[in-house]
Amino acid sequence: MLKRWRDARVFERSLERTENGPRWTFYEGPPTANGMPGVHHVEARTFKDLFPRFQTMRGFHVPRKGGWDCHGLPVEVAVEKELGLNGKKEIEAYGIAEFNARCRESVLRHVDAWLEMSERMGYWSDSEHAYRTMDADYIESVWWSLKQIFDKGLLVRDFRISPYCPRCGTPLSDHEMGQEDVYQTVTDPAITVRFPITELPAGTNPALSGADLLVWTTTPWTLVANTAVAVHPDATYAVARKSGDGDRVVIADDLFARVLGDGWHVAARFRGQELVGTRYSRPFGLIKIPDAHVVVPGSFVTTEDGTGLVHLAPAFGADDMETSRAHGLPVVNPVRADGRFEEDIPLVGGMFFKDADPRLIADLDERGLLFRAHQHEHSYPHCWRCGTPLLYYALPSWYIKTTAIKDQLLEQNDLTKWFPATVKEGRYGEWLRNNVDWALSRTRYWGTPLPLWICPDEHVTCVPSLASLSELAGRDLRDLDPHRPFVDSVTIACPSCGGLARRVPEVIDVWYDSGAMPFAQFGAPLRAMAEFEASYPAQFICEAIDQTRGWFYSLMAVGTMVFGRSSYENVLCLGLLLDEQGRKMSKHLGNVLAPVPLMDKHGADAMRWFFAATGSPWAARRLSEPALAEIVRKVLLTYWNTASFLVLYANAAGWPASAAASGDLSLLDRWVLSELHSVVRDVTSGLESFDSAGAGRRLAGFIDDLSNWYVRRARRRFWDGDPAAFATLYECLVTLTCLMAPFTPFVTDYVWDVLRGSGSVHLASWPSADTSFIDTSLTEQMRLVRRLVDLGRSARAGASVRTRQPLGQALVGAAGFGTLPAELRELIASELNVVSVASLDDGVELVDYTVKPAYRALGARFGSSTPAVAAAIGSLPPADVAAAVLDGGSFEVFVDGSAVALGPADVVVTQTPREGWAVASADGETVALDVTITPSLRSLGLAREVIRLVQDGRKTAGLDVSDRIWLRWSAADADLIEALTTHGSLIASEVLATDYGFGTGSDAGFADAELGLRFWLRRA
Ligand SMILES: [Zn+2]
Ligand SMILES: [Zn+2]
DSSP: OHHHHHHHTHHHHHHHHTTTSOBOOBOOOOOBTTSOOOHHHHHHHHHHHHHHHHHHHTTOBOOOEEEEBOOSHHHHHHHHHHHTOOSHHHHHHHOHHHHHHHHHHHHTTTHHHHHHHHHHTTOOOEEEEEEETTSHHHHHHHHHHHHHHHHTTOEEEEEEEEEEETTTTEEOOHHHHTSTTSEEEEEEEEEEEEEEEEEOOTTOOGGGTTOEEEEEESOGGGGGGOOEEEEOTTSEEEEEEETTTOOEEEEEGGGHHHHTOTTEEEEEEEEGGGGTTOEEOOSOOSSOOOSOOEEEEOTTOOSSSTTSEEEEOGGGOHHHHHHHHHTTOOOOOOBOTTSBBOTTSTTTTTOBGGGGHHHHHHHHHHTTOEEEEEEEEEEEEBOTTTOOBOEEEEEEEEEEOGGGGHHHHHHHHHTOEEESTHHHHTHHHHHHHTOOOEEOEESOSSSOBOOEEEOTTOOEEEOOOHHHHHHHHTSOOTTOOOSTTTGGGOOEEOTTTOOEEEEOSOEEOHHHHHHTHHHHTTTTTTSOHHHHHHTOSBSBEEEEGGGTTTHHHHHHHHHHHHHSSOSBSEEEEEOOEEOTTSOBOOTTTTOOOOHHHHHHHHOHHHHHHHHHHSSOTTSOEEOOHHHHHHHIIIIIHHHHHHHHHHHHHHHHHTOOOOSSOOSOOOHHHHHHHHHHHHHHHHHHHHHHTTOHHHHHHHHHHHHHHIIIIIIHHHHHHHHTTOHHHHHHHHHHHHHHHHHHTTTOHHHHHHHHHHHHSSSOGGGSOOOOOOGGGOOHHHHHHHHHHHHHHHHHHHHHHHTTOOTTSOEEEEEEEOTTGGGOOHHHHHHHHHHHTEEEEEEOOTTOOOEEEEEEEOHHHHHHHHGGGHHHHHHHHHTSOHHHHHHHHHTTOOEEEEETTEEEEEOGGGEEEEEEEOTTEEEEEETTEEEEEEOOOOHHHHHHHHHHHHHHHHHHHHHHTTOOTTOOEEEEEEEOOHHHHHHHHHTHHHHHHHTTEEEEEEOOOSSOOEEETTTTEEEEEEEO
């Protein structure tokens, strides 16, 4: 099939066919090809393929340009590992040009595996013209868009505290901090340290003189850079005095008891404001921090834990930074970008920040400044990529001020349709409402370089293209590789002052790259502007739910900033894929299933059906091999067998395929066509609203209706070559094949070819529902018929009467039965294998009731009178008691001359079908079968057995379904001989015998010991 699609250029032709149709734009969220594709990629690609196929069949033009995400830290980390490099210093020593060349090579390493997986699953995408985020055209588009943002004043440099990975040497963005595994529970030292007061502002409470400020911290290493202590100006603080030695410490009043406990008492109380301006002796004098070490007010201080006095190290905390800035305190950072203290610092020089804790604590202890120390379990962030503990670190960084366009983003979100709808105001809306500026820059190597040049006077020039860079640099750079290090060596004359401007060293967040794909995939607007304009915004994007803060956000944010509107209208969020045990599939757990072998085993169609149709797209689902095997068995094979049946009998009957149902339609034909059209209607509206699961349920239901009801009931007509039956089944199958094509493109195209003799279902038009075929009352009637048949079958099973044994009559009690057309009543009779079906008149009792006293209940109520009550119950007609209590009512008995009311709890009613009847009831509907087997019924039953044996014999003899036969039989049993004679013409017509009679053949023939029958057959 894949070869057929390739050879016939079916995908290309499906695009050409719709070229003049309206656009329906889909954006491919680019995967990174430096990893192998997994089953969860098949999940995403199933939906990314299904809806475009659906819309294409409806006449929309849906170009599907593939794409690859090429940049980013994950790529760099993988290459670092391969090369055995550790950290940025080693990368730079290795050479940025060579390092980036390795990155470039590695990102497309698994493209072949991706293409193989995509082709195998039937994912149609234009991979030949796929965009790559590392191409110069793409990067130029990104530069152009950054220039738009820069010109709006939204791209700014700021010195901020960011979570920072010292190993990777880069800050982590907020969406990276939202990754799983970032926060881990670790045990760190928590220490309470004395900061001795050295100088009090005039007029302060004298009790403070000579006291120590108590400060609590879980990051002892930050004490090296202590710059100030913050107190809440409105909180109450206390000077506590220790009984005996007169030791005095300062602490928030609320925390007095918890931190100090017995042996201490309050010497004085005052407001935090009074402490402001107090000077203290800092815990370590290892580095120079001028004009500092003073108590400042801070409204962020709480008195819920710690001591209510907070140590500030402005380079390592956002509150610290903000408060220090507000009070003109210096920002001193003794920790290098690799997470180690500067070499020349005494005590901790060259140590990794966290490793310095024990040494610092010991030193505090020696100097009598350690008030208390213990181990503290808390949640601490780690790099999601490499696992290194993060530090909060002051970095100059470039930001996009997304907070300035928050209202616009919320507006755009309002206009967006989310599937499921809850994400809009929930997960995603929450994210937008708490929007923070986008930390855009990364101090790394393999990424889109930030196109900013800066002169010694700090004039910033944003360059939108290589052409513009050529102009500014005064040489032709249009063929320059815009990556580092090549672009780093380009200097320009500052347009403001003429000074020598150099590029800032940073590259940008890869999420910006992918957010720019709507225009950058075409190189627009520098190139292919028309193509871009025709495909913006997208009608459909689809990725896993974890992209809410990733691609879904970056696409919307970039689109809104650059073009004033979001890049997409509908977004489908996919649920997680779990393994059989319900665990997330991850490389970590080693439970990732390789997609291609799984598809080779069960078929790509089964896998696609599993994802698209067995649960809502956004629900998590468990993938297992048994689940796939069941889809093959229940859905795909049933569909396949129905199509094979049609082809087999149509060929046998010489029926010429024609599209429209003609001839005399039976009620069954009209019913199945009514079902067909309502399925077309429902599947269309389901897929329009991205409900592939609802659509899949309707399709699976119809396949079952068609095979297990329509074909089953109409089988005889196919044998007889009834053109109405052929035309009806043909129309159902052709339409069903179209409806299923976006789900299971392989089997449907095969069936299409067999049914139609040429072409591809993927070039066909989507069927439209003709509501004049839809007959809801017929649907209801057929539902009733099928319920009654189910009841009849269970009645027969309860009475252990073989299915092939015909019975005399079935009586039915059900609302709506009286108005069933004769044709449907006959259908019930034939399905239940009874001679006639009639209405169960009221008053005809098919069961006998026995009523026994419930002694336990009666005993509790009547005590010693119980036997008398029981006797009275026994004297009543059981049917009357049953009639009363089965409806939940009551009845009366007379005991010792007085009336006693009894209810359902006082008796035990058992029903036994009346002799000769088998009864089944459910929900107010009853079917009763007369199971008395008269001699003539027994004879007919024997004839049916013979028919079955002869049919088996035909198969064994390898005869075609339409072959007419010569048949001879012999039997010893008188009843059997009678049946073979009386029902001779029935048997002959059922088994297509043109020559039928008593006698023997020349060979061994066929024999059935149980029945005592022998027969011989051959092609007539
Ligand atoms: Zn890291
Ligand atoms: Zn300048």
